Amino acid sequence: MGSSYAPAVTVTQRDKAARFLDLHRPGEPLLMPNPWDPGAAKVLAGLGFEALATTSSGAAGARARSDGALRRDEVIAAAAAIVAATDLPVSADMEHCFGDDAAGVAETARLVVDAGLAGFSIEDYDRARDERILPIDEAAERVAAVVEVAHAGPAHVVVTARAENHIRGRDDLDDTIARLQAYAAAGADAVFAPGLPDLAAVARVVREVDKPLNVIFRPDGPTVAELAGAGVARLSVGGSLFYVAMGALATAAESIRADRAEYAEQLAAGVAAVKKAGFTR
Numbered sequence: 651m652g653s654s655y656a657p658a659v660t661v662t663q664r665d666k667a668a669r670f671l672d673l674h675r676p677g678e679p680l681l682m683p684n685p686w687d688p689g690a691a692k693v694l695a696g697l698g699f700e701a702l703a704t705t706s707s708g709a710a711g712a713r714a715r716s717d718g719a720l721r722r723d724e725v726i727a728a729a730a731a732i733v734a735a736t737d738l739p740v741s742a743d744m745e746h747c748f749g750d751d752a753a754g755v756a757e758t759a760r761l762v763v764d765a766g767l768a769g770f771s772i773e774d775y776d777r778a779r780d781e782r783i784l785p786i787d788e789a790a791e792r793v794a795a796v797v798e799v800a801h802a803g804p805a806h807v808v809v810t811a812r813a814e815n816h817i818r819g820r821d822d823l824d825d826t827i828a829r830l831q832a833y834a835a836a837g838a839d840a841v842f843a844p845g846l847p848d849l850a851a852v853a854r855v856v857r858e859v860d861k862p863l864n865v866i867f868r869p870d871g872p873t874v875a876e877l878a879g880a881g882v883a884r885l886s887v888g889g890s891l892f893y894v895a896m897g898a899l900a901t902a903a904e905s906i907r908a909d910r911a912e913y914a915e916q917l918a919a920g921v922a923a924v925k926k927a928g929f930t931r
Contacts, residue, residue: 661737663763663805664805666739669700670741671808673884674839677879682886683699684889684891684892685702685708685732686711687728689927691740692735692927693926704728705743708888708893709728709743711892718745729762733766740769742762742769742771744772745773747759747796763805768807769840770808770809771812772793772810789829791836793811793833797836798837806839811840812843815843815845816845816847823847823851823854823855831859840883840884842865849880853880853881902920
């Protein structure tokens with residue numbers, strides 16, 4: 651039997667990429683959850699989301715690996731499987747784009763385009779080089795290299811450039827903004843600075859960087875309405891849904907072992923979710 655999640659593809663990569671870019675509306679943020687496999691993608695598509703993004707931590711965790719431990723071919727294959735599961739635009743978390751130089755990241759961009767993705771991200775942080783933030787000029791050169799590939803074909807594949815300062819121990823908002831401005835000038839379609847400290851910082855980035863801003867939505871942070879008011883254009887959740895799913899797995903398993911009645915409710919909710927997504931009998 652063939653794969654049960656692959657639909658008849660009716661939307662072209664060009665259409666999906668154009669739709670994805672159009673959904674970046676400052677003040678009306680796109681809510682973009684992060685599935686880690688095709689099944690999760692189908693469930694989320696069935697809930698009515700308009701676009702999806704992969705998660706490096708979730709994809710690695712689903713394979714019992716740590717974040718950043720997957721090879722480029724594994725990351726591309728995982729993203730391509732999610733693309734095949736739904737006609738929604740899918741953006742890939744491509745980490746640092748798996749290249750030591752501009753030519754290397756450009757090759758990654760070619761593989762991303764060939765996988766049918768509507769977008770992808772590139773970080774300015776490289777674990778392989780003493781886990782450091784790259785110099786701004788070098789990072790901008792890498793952004794320009796992937797943009798050239800992503801925008802060269804019939805599909806304008808959306809490039810999101812990430813400044814990693816605030817999750818890598820460098821709480822320098824001025825430098826973050828300078829970096830995002832450089833990446834915007836290099837052709838990035840959207841920007842992302844995970845870990846911005848507060849809503850005021852988010853609003854300042856929106857004011858000073860002339861590209862749509864992605865923010866990770868967190869339950870202990872600003873509300874969706876507050877982020878919309880600050881001008882945010884896109885909200886993602888990183889690996890959090892994967893961790894929620896693993897928590898639900900552990901809770902349900904403990905319910906079985908303890909012979910607790912709530913397992914029946916947990917099972918019913920899970921069965922209903924996958925039936926709605928259309929990949930169970």
